[in-house]
Amino acid sequence: MKRRLRQIAELVNARLLGDGDVEIAGVASIASATAGDLVFVEDEKYLSQALQSGAGAVIAAVAVGTSGKPLLICGHPKLAFARAAQMLRSDRSFRTDEGVHSTALVHSSARLDEFVIVEEYAVIGADVEIGAGTRIGAGCVVGRGVKIGQDCLIYPRVTIYAGTAVGERVTVQAGAVLGSDGFGYVRDPEDGHYEKFPQVGRLVIEDDVEIGANSTIDRGALDETRIGRGTKIDNLVHIGHNCRIGENVIIAAQTGLSGSIVIENDVVLGGQVGIGEHAHIEEGVMLGAQCGVLPNKILRGKGIAFWGTPAQPLREYLKQLARLARLGKKKR
Numbered sequence: 001m002k003r004r005l006r007q008i009a010e011l012v013n014a015r016l017l018g019d020g021d022v023e024i025a026g027v028a029s030i031a032s033a034t035a036g037d038l039v040f041v042e043d044e045k046y047l048s049q050a051l052q053s054g055a056g057a058v059i060a061a062v063a064v065g066t067s068g069k070p071l072l073i074c075g076h077p078k079l080a081f082a083r084a085a086q087m088l089r090s091d092r093s094f095r096t097d098e099g100v101h102s103t104a105l106v107h108s109s110a111r112l113d114e115f116v117i118v119e120e121y122a123v124i125g126a127d128v129e130i131g132a133g134t135r136i137g138a139g140c141v142v143g144r145g146v147k148i149g150q151d152c153l154i155y156p157r158v159t160i161y162a163g164t165a166v167g168e169r170v171t172v173q174a175g176a177v178l179g180s181d182g183f184g185y186v187r188d189p190e191d192g193h194y195e196k197f198p199q200v201g202r203l204v205i206e207d208d209v210e211i212g213a214n215s216t217i218d219r220g221a222l223d224e225t226r227i228g229r230g231t232k233i234d235n236l237v238h239i240g241h242n243c244r245i246g247e248n249v250i251i252a253a254q255t256g257l258s259g260s261i262v263i264e265n266d267v268v269l270g271g272q273v274g275i276g277e278h279a280h281i282e283e284g285v286m287l288g289a290q291c292g293v294l295p296n297k298i299l300r301g302k303g304i305a306f307w308g309t310p311a312q313p314l315r316e317y318l319k320q321l322a323r324l325a326r327l328g329k330k331k332r
Helices: 005-012 044-051 077-093 314-331
Strands: 015-017 037-040 057-060 071-073 177-180 185-187 194-196 202-205 216-218 224-227 305-307
Touching: 005 015, 005 071, 005 077, 037 077, 044 057, 057 077, 177 202, 202 216, 216 224, 305 314
Parallel strands: 037 057, 057 071, 177 216, 202 224
Antiparallel strands: 015 071, 185 194
């Protein structure tokens, strides 16, 4: 579904220069753009290249030179481009004319809004509630009592365990597992065997969260695991039971969180970060790739980057590396 450029300008709060009736169907890079595509430029030196491309319109921070091509002018072109892309994608993804596929299994007690789409061979359990505009992909399994809000996109073969609550506008990529049992055992000192600790809590996913492909998030053991509004989780991430993740947190691929960890708002976790149980990462902290945080550790300092294992402020980490390098030279 195409959108007129003036509609996009209103959505992203940009100043329109040129023909607002130009129809835009998608987004693209400058090199691959065609007449129906929108492109963006953050650096002014690339603006002339964008204006000479095949794109139908350009989002930029300034207007320098003209080619007859319409411009959207705003302070943050990349952000505006992302919002425009989301609008155009939503028009394609949330079609409301497909309904429930004949091969899907939907329990008689499940309550689905009339505009929900359920694709081939999906299984919807008892007492499930799904809001308008949500798509359940092929082969998904949605357990008893799960609640999913409006305008969610659940890609194929996602498994959502019983009792999980999913907010609105949530995207879950293929193969993710939500609400599985946590890894909790109690050792019997008499014979050494491990007894499974109850995993009877639940998982809550708040609004506007995205969860990457093949990521896993455990339910709480006795209470709940919670993922805060606006958090973005990359592929192949594991979050253990009883974790509390704040709002607008970024978690990159292959990161692993043990149980009962608190991650406050606006934290950034790089790829392959490992965090021990009961650790607490305070608001705005940034952990570089492959950081290791010891159990029960508290990291604080809004805007401070940490690196290494055990994680420490980046400046201290770099000083230690420099000292090690000097020691190595002395030995040689």
